[in-house]
Amino acid sequence: MINGKPLYLGVRGQWSFSDDQVFDLVRKTVRAQRAFWNDYNVKFYTVGLLPLKYENENEREVDGRGFSNTFVTAGTNTKALGLDDLTFLYNHELMHHWFGHILKQAEPENAYKWFHEGFTDYFAHVAMLDGGLFDQEAFKKRINNVFSVYYSDSTHQWPNEKLQNDYWSSPAIKILPYQRGLVFAAYLNESIKKYSRGTSSLKQVVQHMLAEARLYNKPFSVDRFLQLLKETSGQDYAPIVERFITQGSFIAMADWEKVTDKVVLGPTEVYDLGFTTDKGGIGMNARLTSFTEGGDAQKVGLQVGDVMVGFKSDFKPTSYASITVKRGEETLKFKYLPSRRIMVPQLK
Ligand SMILES: [Zn+2]
Known part of the structure; x- marks a missing residue:
């Protein structure tokens, strides 16, 4: 009950968290949002949580849909899907009651x-x-x-x-x-x-x-x-x-x-390949032509003239890329952070 109005949760299946934990999250979310808008004008509200079919325990997918006085969530009830995955989903989706x-x-x-x-x-x-x-x-x-x-x-x-x-x-x-x-x-x-x-x-x-x-x-x-x-x-x-x-x-x-x-410029890391090549970017047998000033690609020892024969990256500034190059007779492998620091507006 929230200010005398019932709140229901329906859960199907076993999850990496308990039913009580989800209910606690939903109750906190609904209570916070109604208090925020000072709006208790809802007769009842129901949240449902249903399992999606999955193939392995690393799958992590969750989404949902709102109806009047109801929100239905469907997710993979894997080990990978934790309560945190539901926190922002519920806080965003239940806010759609107003928007x-x-x-x-x-x-x-x-x-x-x-x-x-x-x-x-x-x-x-x-x-x-x-x-x-x-x-x-x-x-x-x-x-x-x-x-x-x-x-x-x-x-x-x-x-x-x-x-x-x-x-x-x-x-x-x-x-x-x-x-x-x-x-x-x-x-x-x-x-x-x-x-x-x-x-x-x-x-x-x-x-x-x-x-x-x-x-x-x-x-x-x-x-x-x-x-x-x-x-x-x-x-x-x-x-x-x-x-x-x-x-x-x-x-x-x-x-x-x-x-x-309250808003000032602050540093953030963005994705940056770290070098240019004679083929304009990544490519088999592309020759390195220059480096991002002060970037990790240069620091780890790559050199202008190295010829790219392998490259792997998930294109995120925070995860290492690996590159394999030919330098003369040698084949060399390097790991580096494909990132560049820029200044953007940030809350102080
Ligand atoms: Zn939305």
Whole structure:
């Protein structure tokens, strides 16, 4: 029971965690989110957890779908799937009760993913912090991780129209509205706080939209959102939405500095091959032509003129790549970190 409203969990199968552990997670999540919005207007809520067929114990897959007053999860009940895999899934998905169920999605759906997915993700994190599901450090780490991935690649500045039309074309495009929306929500919150002289926040503006959605049953509207932002802060946010959402430009450090001193430049590692070749990149018999200054590829002893005969990497900046080269008569093998350090906006 949460404020007198029943919460049910249905579990099928044996999992790497106990039924009580999942129920505890679900209860904490629902309690934190309802307290966050001060909204207990739900007669009952049910979460289901069903096993998916799998072939080996290393498989780790979980996803789910929301219905009214119900969320059904399906996952591989392997050793590899732990309770942590469910924590962010539930915190994101159950937040859709407010972004999706109460405040309905605007059409066309893919044009407003930045709001429905990005703001859901942002508020899922804020509600977790607020409800004690994790501490300030863990919150910062998660948010900064999103910032790092988002800012690490300048192609992430695709216009919203491209995201809308090509949404299903690649995993990078699919995840982008989540990241862009979260970063934008964090920025808006700081901006509203500044221009309202601390009397309002993004949460209050969203609460206003939620109250109206309950009354009039209308979907999310950018125009109404802009009106409320203006009433709250005295600012016209239309050019801001145009720049950072419609056009997709990054919120630059200079933009952050205008609204807060809580965001500063910090280092993050991004994937970098570490060298160039006469074939433009990786390739059989490609000859190394130059190195990323100060990079690991150079430090481990690779040399200009080495001829690549083998290469293995999972293209992550944190896992070692291995390269085999011919140098004269010798065949040499090196392991190195394919990464480069860049500076991106981060929460202080
Ligand atoms: Zn979602």
